[in-house]
Amino acid sequence: MNGAESLVSTMLASNVDVCFANPGTSEMHFIAALDKVQGMRCVLTLFEGVATGAADGYFRIRQKPASTLLHLAPGLANGLANLHNAKKAGSGIVNIVGQHASFHLQYDAPLSGDIEGVARPMSHWVRTSESAAMVARDGAQAIAVARGTPNRIATLILPADASWGAAGPAAAPEAPAAALPPDPVAVDAVLAALRAGGSTVILLGGAALRGNSLEWAGRIAASAGCKLMCEGQNARIERGAGRVRLERLSYDVATAIATLTGVQNLVLIGAKTPVAFFAYPDQPSLLVPPDCRVVTLAGKDQDIEAALEALAAECGLSMSSPVHLEPFQPPALPGGPVTPDGIAAVLGALIPPHAVVVDESISVGRGFFPLTNTAAPHDWMNSMGASLGYALPVAIGAALAAPERKVIALVGDGSAMYTLQSLWTMARERLDVTIVILANRSYNILRSELTKIGVGIPGRTALDMLTLADPDLDWVALAKGHGVPAESAHDLDEFAAQFARGLAADGPYLIELVI
Amino acid sequence: MNGAESLVSTMLASNVDVCFANPGTSEMHFIAALDKVQGMRCVLTLFEGVATGAADGYFRIRQKPASTLLHLAPGLANGLANLHNAKKAGSGIVNIVGQHASFHLQYDAPLSGDIEGVARPMSHWVRTSESAAMVARDGAQAIAVARGTPNRIATLILPADASWGAAGPAAAPEAPAAALPPDPVAVDAVLAALRAGGSTVILLGGAALRGNSLEWAGRIAASAGCKLMCEGQNARIERGAGRVRLERLSYDVATAIATLTGVQNLVLIGAKTPVAFFAYPDQPSLLVPPDCRVVTLAGKDQDIEAALEALAAECGLSMSSPVHLEPFQPPALPGGPVTPDGIAAVLGALIPPHAVVVDESISVGRGFFPLTNTAAPHDWMNSMGASLGYALPVAIGAALAAPERKVIALVGDGSAMYTLQSLWTMARERLDVTIVILANRSYNILRSELTKIGVGIPGRTALDMLTLADPDLDWVALAKGHGVPAESAHDLDEFAAQFARGLAADGPYLIELVI
Missing domain, CATH: 3.40.50.970 (Thiamin diphosphate (ThDP)-binding fold, Pyr/PP domains)
Structure with missing residues (x-):
């Protein structure tokens, strides 16, 4: 050997x-x-x-x-x-x-x-x-x-x-670092915060967003009468019909600050104190009001489910305690011109049960999350590091990890271009991924960022650097070049039909949704 | 400001x-x-x-x-x-x-x-x-x-x-580090080596491969009766008809060692002591015979042209001394099935005067260099770091730097996939680049590497990792997706016709040459 x-x-x-x-x-x-x-x-x-x-x-x-x-x-x-x-x-x-x-x-x-x-x-x-x-x-x-x-x-x-060189046999597995057990002091501190009254938010992140942890968090929030939220980006959330509903903190700094204004207690469970994505000349980095009490139940090095169970026990809750679940309410299929809310409605109606949604929809998709709350149960993933080009590769890994589930990648055209070679691996491995390219022909997020940093109306050179036009990318041809079948949709009716065809296909399928 | x-x-x-x-x-x-x-x-x-x-x-x-x-x-x-x-x-x-x-x-x-x-x-x-x-x-x-x-x-x-933040005005340019002058001791040592007799090779690299430097090197080699070579990879060589002929050291370790066997004096001018690209279990890293005397005239921190001029003066040479130039001998246009030598002959016949050739042809193109020695005068560039995906981006920069010259990119399909997004920038900037994708549907270089490292006949998993098939990439579609016109050639006749069309076009043009 x-x-x-x-x-x-x-x-x-x-x-x-x-x-x-x-x-x-x-x-x-x-x-x-x-x-x-x-x-x-x-x-x-x-x-x-x-x-x-x-x-x-x-x-x-x-x-x-x-x-x-x-x-x-x-x-x-x-x-x-x-x-x-x-x-x-x-x-x-x-x-x-x-x-x-x-x-x-x-x-x-x-x-x-x-x-x-x-x-x-x-x-x-x-x-x-x-x-x-x-x-x-x-x-x-x-x-x-x-x-x-x-x-x-x-x-x-x-x-x-x-x-x-010559080597010996395989090495036996080594024991990985175990999760730290719940911290009783932290449990008490959170309990005190929940009982302190006033406006309270429980902010979930990481492992708290799934399985029993999410259920426990739902019971605790319902019992304490406080708001349950998740971070602005999340590695994987279990959501949709029959699941605990989570409100997501906004990417937009002003909106996030408005959401947290007046909050007196913020309980972090697998989450970090929320901060702005970027700094702006006239806005704070921290999104939490200065007088808000921030307490942490458990961080990512801890057994988050055990910590939630311990807190639930202190709250007098059990597995049979009520938890507010999301009912199944698929929206009607919309038609007509493409709008962000219309796209979200199509997604909410058609996401199949147990799908995995990989979301890199950037500017177009800011509103997809709330409007898909009541879709069939599914997992939702965000980019956590925000480096563009994450969604297509992550969809490959997700599809290999769960061949029995449909994977849906929602990707801006600018983002998708960073790792478009992913399409070939999807074709080669016959991965069950439906890709929606949100083709707005621009780094649209940067247009709003230019405004936020106080540049005013951008000039021609600046606009040129944010525009993916002249020539337009032809995603149907790009997909074909990689061996992936594709169609182009120009209104919501076409999109819904093509998205349904992609979901019905047994392998990769790409839809260029022209916005 | x-x-x-x-x-x-x-x-x-x-x-x-x-x-x-x-x-x-x-x-x-x-x-x-x-x-x-x-x-x-x-x-x-x-x-x-x-x-x-x-x-x-x-x-x-x-x-x-x-x-x-x-x-x-x-x-x-x-x-x-x-x-x-x-x-x-x-x-x-x-x-x-x-x-x-x-x-x-x-x-x-x-x-x-x-x-x-x-x-x-x-x-x-x-x-x-x-x-x-x-x-x-x-x-x-x-x-x-x-x-x-x-x-x-x-x-x-x-x-x-x-x-x-608020800043002052522009800063004035700062003086960059100047080139070191010729080292008289090094000039004397090289002179002694040239006069020592025996088999002598002058190995050129970097700035020695262009302009007056190359002419001086040509005169010195002709006068001393020694062989003039260049390194296995070179950032830019001025070559072709009317230029000094350079033999390039082979990528293949055994061939390079054979070329240098018996060489008693090796003179380095802007070049390094030649080493193998990779180590292999049974082959040396150094390509030079152990008893070969290696002397350096000038390194990359020196004024190489001045050093060559100083050496020429010591040799009694002047600007009017004879230098062996390459005559213009375009090969006949071949036809029939695609072969590496046939591709090279098409290139040798059709490369237009003053073109810039960016070569990332890897395995298929090993023989392109000698067979294009007598083409119209042109510049030839190699990847110096060997990280795949260099040619298409470098062609962009070359085309912007010299809008009056035709740029030709010769790229293996595996290499081109690393940075295929380059095509869009070429289309957007209307860059005058003719791209030849050498589509052998594999990382062909790795097949020979597998043999060299002594693996024997590779198994199915190994072969799968070296094969870009199932599905084949469709380069005509990929180019179209980026806004670049393209054709696909399956024999040398088609290739010659398409390559000529590409060269006649005023903007990017891609030819998928199926091998």
């Missing part, structure tokens, strides 16, 4: 059995090992940002790490932006990055570079294996880091001679 | 007047400044790797830096791979990277990240402006770094409050 084979064996022993790969020469022993050690699902991507984003999406659904296989410093660099997004989403990922043979590094060959330096800003853990004998142990440690609470990004750098 | 305006003014004062931009909110003041301070040619790209690669291509033609405008840590990260290539090519570039307002950093907003950490591996110089008042001076220093000898990558990080 060589080092690469010992690593693949170690990964399989630790239940890391999916690899999103964009390999080069330095990774060829790892690739060859996949034929000798059976069991790794290896998915080829044509750009590294697709691989890292797919690993993020896979984690968000399965809550277990996938791996990536990347080529030296530049290959890892191409994957960094979606590692940034994954890191902000709290996704666990194991990156395997090939390196030159150790004896070759001194010669400064064309592809040589500072891989550890590239890795560090977007990784929690970085290590270069020193020899073939160390690879299995290093791999087991990387996986433990990715699987710990909170989940983390681990990057293992694999010199070619550590790959091809 | 605010900080952003003072920076744009400073850049223009230092003759940095092209900006390849992929901006976001934190860059909006810079964008707004472009309307207030006239004179910057700002080119929008849809992915940051296009922007950085375009800046590389611009430098390679003009030998002066362009700037890029990138959005925070993830935006810079997306540009790193082509900064890696540019760094290895010795291109000077000024990156402007927006950052959150300094007071906003403490809140860990979604897009926050370690920008300096991301910048460092691919930058020679990194600085975050501390205030609006410092921006102009920082900008002038960044430009001086990029313009120095050797040219360098400078990354200036611009916090939003340094952009919008």
